[in-house]
Amino acid sequence: MIYLYAFLFAGLVCLIGQIILDNTKLTPGHITTIFVVLGTLLDVFDIYDKFVLFAGGGALVPITSFGHLLIHGAMDTASQEGFMGLVMGMFDLTASGITSAIIFSFFLALIFKPKD
Amino acid sequence: MDKKDYQKLVDKNTPKEKRLKNGIVAFFIGGFMGIIGQGLIDLYMNWFDISSKQASVFMIVTLIFVGCFLTCLGFFDKWVNFARCGLIVPITGFAHAMMSAALEYKKEGMVTGIGANMFKLAGSVIIFGVVSAYTFGLIRLLILGGSV
Known part of the structure; x- marks a missing residue:
């Protein structure tokens, strides 16, 4: 059943993005940025955690989860360390994604040539 | 029929159909990406006997690698043109943005090219x-x- 919810949730997020893209003059860069901000906003009241429990991977795949993980790591550390924890824990949970994206794109860029 | 009426007719008919098609394609491909994400989490949990939190990290790394690799091979640009937000909104879009920026500026050198421009889009x-x-x-x- 979680697969159905994953499908519906991820599909719905992409559909909203596509509707925004088609009906306004915003670029794909704007769309991803809007979704990241939306993800952090939804995590303020732990709404996104419920989505993750409900839709599993479907809620983790869209870029909204990136914002959710940013604020989640920051808040986790902040609950132990106080205000400085916000700065210390910001990249705790997203470090894997950012690091792997940098490593893969750097080494693959060295190997491959751009295709036109 | 004068020009104004014709333009009205064009506005009424063509973009709407395309929007509907774009929306449906984005919904199904985005949903499919969600299924792949959940499938990979279950797969890694069974294979390596790890918690779902660790498996989700593995899943995100896998999807980023696939996004980067397919961009290098040249498939991904066509797929993004077809699926639009169905592939841009998932984490693969993030990988695609970084990878294509790195590839595009490769000719300007390692530091001023790849290093300075990798985060241009992402x-x-x-x-x-x-x-x-x-x-x-x-x-x-x-x-x-x-x-x-």
């Missing part, structure tokens, strides 16, 4: 993510006081 995601996470986190700390 940088806004990180910047706005951090800024909004800090702001909302601060507000939540001040109002609600720590974790809820």
